[in-house]
Amino acid sequence: MTGAPVSSDRDALITGIGLISGLGEGARATHALLAGPEPVRPPVEEKTFAPYPVIAMTEIDLSTQIPRRGDQRQMGPWQRFGVYAAGLALDDAGIKDDEELLGRTNLIVAAGGGERDPEADDLVLDAARSSDDPAGSLAEPLLTNLRPTLFLSQLSNLLAGNISIVHHVTGSSRTFMGEELSGAMALEVAVRRIQSGQGDVFLVGGAYNAEREDMLLFYELGRHLWQGDPAAGVWQRAEMGGGIVCGSMGAFLVIESRAHAAARGARAYARLARVASDTGRRDDEAAISARLERLAAALEGETGQGPLGYLCGASGARQASDMERDFIDRLARNREVAVRTFGSVLGHGLEAQMPVGVALAAAALDQNRYYPPFDPSDPAAAGDMPAHCIAVTSFGHWRGEAIAVVAKAD
């Protein structure tokens, strides 16, 4: 198929983007930087968490999106990034102060585990070490060192709760969990609900704080972290044994039906045509092949002519990278594929990876300018082509594979 699909009132349009990362703030600014003439190197921080390089968040002025300091104190950095990005998205969509509209805006957040308080954990461990029965004597140090407010910052659903409180989004509130896949499925459910008439306006996204030792510990238990050349792109890392470089990021998208956007005169960046997801074991070649074919089928009828833009959310984790390579080969059977691994410059943001990829795709379609390669191994094809449609994938470092298809708005 080549023709553009017939436009419908129930199309899901992206009308607001809030994007923050190590490279800066704002979808247009990030696009301008990444699509600009100068090659962008990842702003890696090597020392703080050595031997693990991480990409820290750009400087943000929290007071512009979370004006009350009392609110800021109730959150850890992960929640602040998310609430901040959500505020940017609402501003960008022009609905920040529209109480009536916020009251019927549906919130879907992709969240991980809330952040632990490393100082408190350190004190608890210290007390346990000097005890004859460490496991049996946790109560007292926990009681002494845990802070009530920080419990709330540890609940997964409190990113959504804080977005409701700070930005007054109250139509509905759902929090999906489950690492990379949750970011994709949050978008998938929003698109399906809009297309079927189960809601007109959604705020969807996630955030990640890479400067978290509790998460570095989690990844280390799975031996997933990269420890080599901090600036290596994802394919380079994958070839040298694989490894993730965590990146701080946050992306929220305002997604609304075409009819709703038109009625309020909203401008759209792009259309989120569909999102498809699947999961399963990674030790069964036939099952993997079937899953990848189903994901590739999500592109049918949307790709237009010419090279396919493909923002690959590869993390560098080896098993997932093998599947991503396989997927690229499948896509490349029919057309030229311009693969861009945004994780090479932004790092890996788990739940936020897919929302960030979709934000980058929407910005490129809006600006009519695609991205140059981010990794020396990204095929150089079609550097500044005007893209008609961009595929975005996020394959979980452990499980789960998903694709989003982002197309021109009209």
Place this chain on the structure above:
Amino acid sequence: MASSHRDKLGRPVIAVTGLGVVTSLGIGKDDNWRALTAGQSGIHAITRFATEGLGTRIAGTVDFLNGKPETAADLSYDMAELAAGEAIGEAGLTRGRFPGPLFMAVPPVEIEWPQRLALDAAGAQDKAGYGRLISGARAQNWPWPYDRFVFAGVAERTAETFGTQGAPISLSTACASGATAVQLGVEAIRRGDCEAALCIGTDGSINTESLIRFSLLSALSTKNDPPQEAAKPFSKNRDGFVMAEGAGALVLESLDHALARGAQVLAILAGIGERADDFHRTRSKPDGSAIIRAICNVLADAGLATDAIDYVNAHGTSTPENDKMEHLALDHVFGGALAKMAVSSNKSMIGHTLTAAGAVEAVFSIMTICRGRIPPTINYTEPDPEIVMDVVPNTARDADVTSVMSNSFGFGGQNVCLIMTAP
């Protein structure tokens, strides 16, 4: 299809064809129902870990499963497998080939203290805090499967066991989570994504730290003695909720799909309603407007008037705040009709099963319809004079119940109501 069953809004009618449950009262529908309608409490002194020096030393832990689950993820999975196995058996479906997706409410999953202590002991002595833990992680290969620490792990294992279709959704809306799982299933079937959905809420996350965290929020009852009298929803002397564990599972299908395969229809999932609060992280808006809207939304979604609800399976946590606000909202929406409605709280007996509560209580709500008997609110000896309601005090009651509303209100402001009706 000429015989297609549609509701008043033209959407597929949703049937419930299978139910399963585990709580501190036991495994399975029958054991639970017997205890629940006998007014029996599952709350007991905690033996899982040392509680000396803690204000709250009671809970509704599930300690009677085979094997010894090592983490919250393991216990949550084990209970979910039991509940879902029962539900799928009742629905007459095949384990391993479930004809639809999985929506699953799971508690927080993370590396826990036993693992932290082991890592700390193996770590570099010259390092502190997480630096030492990470060095311990690097020092050797640990026997713990990675899927115990990933959020997707519990749902992935469950999806594999039951052969659900596509990727499962793991979710949390705090104490509304179980109801959100049902909501997602209803929405997916209504929009034609699937003909069936497996909806589960599970929570096996009681440990030293989680108990202390809720204690620090002053949310828990400290009436430790006797444990079974601590949870007293709607009573004047209520002083907090009692943490508990459990799992509830529901098999949802389009009515057409259920009838076509000759399944027994237990109930119709007639309505879902939601509204988020933007007032405070642990408290409702003082005017109750968010939970009022959630209740109005579920009635509108089900196409039912206020006089059509026979029974409310209350959120009824036994905290001073929740029970006051829940009554305020019910009174506001139902007005005079409230006097004729029964409103009881399962939590008086099973405690607050947190992430699982919405699913567990949806199961009990449907059993109330099927078995024609309303479980009581036990420990109701000092009525709160501000809360004038028929709480079905202390003793179960036979009643012809054709429609139930089940409420779930969560920390973080996520409020969900479900309406289930007789087939």
